[in-house]
Amino acid sequence: xxxxxxxxxxxxxxxxxxxxxxxxxxxxxxxxxxxxxxxxxxxxxxxxxxxxxxxxxxxxxxxxxxxxxxxxxxxxxxxxxxxxxxxxxxxxxxxxxxxxxxxxxxx
Amino acid sequence: xxxxxxxxxxxxxxxxxxxxxxxxxxxxxxxxxxxxxxxxxxxxxxxxxxxxxxxxxxxxxxxxxxxxxxxxxxxxxxxxxxxxxxxxxxxxxxxxxxxxxxxxxxxxxxxxxxxxxxxxxxxx
Numbered sequence: 688x689x690x691x692x693x694x695x696x697x698x699x700x701x702x703x704x705x706x707x708x709x710x711x712x713x714x715x716x717x718x719x720x721x722x723x724x725x726x727x728x729x730x731x732x733x734x735x736x737x738x739x740x741x742x743x744x745x746x747x748x749x750x751x752x753x754x755x756x757x758x759x760x761x762x763x764x765x766x767x768x769x770x771x772x773x774x775x776x777x778x779x780x781x782x783x784x785x786x787x788x789x790x791x792x793x794x
Numbered sequence: 795x796x797x798x799x800x801x802x803x804x805x806x807x808x809x810x811x812x813x814x815x816x817x818x819x820x821x822x823x824x825x826x827x828x829x830x831x832x833x834x835x836x837x838x839x840x841x842x843x844x845x846x847x848x849x850x851x852x853x854x855x856x857x858x859x860x861x862x863x864x865x866x867x868x869x870x871x872x873x874x875x876x877x878x879x880x881x882x883x884x885x886x887x888x889x890x891x892x893x894x895x896x897x898x899x900x901x902x903x904x905x906x907x908x909x910x911x912x913x914x915x916x917x918x
Contacts, residue, residue: 730910731841731890731905733905736903737904776904778901778904781901782857785840785842787840788840788841
């Protein structure tokens with residue numbers, strides 16, 4: 688089973704700053720890596736798929752990069768609505784798994 | 795745009811069977827163009843993939859849950875379902891149904907659309 692480790696667990700930043708979230712896989716997942724945003728009481732929302740492709744309707748300030756085992760989600764300039772939980776998710780073989788999440792909080 | 799809605803009992807007794815249904819709307823797109831998943835989220839285990847179903851009932855399950863889980867579909871009713879047997883308190887979670895596109899007959903490796911989630915509590 689492929690394990691995803693996200694860092695940091697909590698990231699404290701101010702609106703307008705740049706956020707960099709990391710996700711590391713225990714073995715290569717090529718580019719089968721997605722990122723989700725989750726706000727309290729809501730379901731996760733797909734942001735990035737295929738490591739670097741923005742989902743429909745996702746603002747351009749969100750970008751993803753990486754391949755193999757190391758991936759990054761970057762938010763170029765934080766808006767107030769971006770403070771939330773972020774999860775990465777992978778598929779390898781026919782199994783899916785999620786990281787434990789990064790909480791992006793207002794500093 | 796795909797819309798999904800979970801339904802089912804919010805409280806299940808220990809050792810009994812959890813049953814949830816997801817009602818889907820795919821608009822003008824054929825339901826054959828998607829595969830259908832169940833995912834759960836609990837404070838202790840985070841987000842956990844349970845399994846998925848596509849085409850003529852082909853299923854794949856998380857090995858850790860496989861012995862207790864069955865996913866079925868009835869797209870004539872625009873629904874797919876989850877059954878989990880012998881539940882314990884560890885199965886208490888928010889259960890989500892999700893839909894993802896098939897591309898050239900292949901499962902895409904992400905979850906594009908989610909239902910709002912259904913809280914299920916297991917208690918004696």
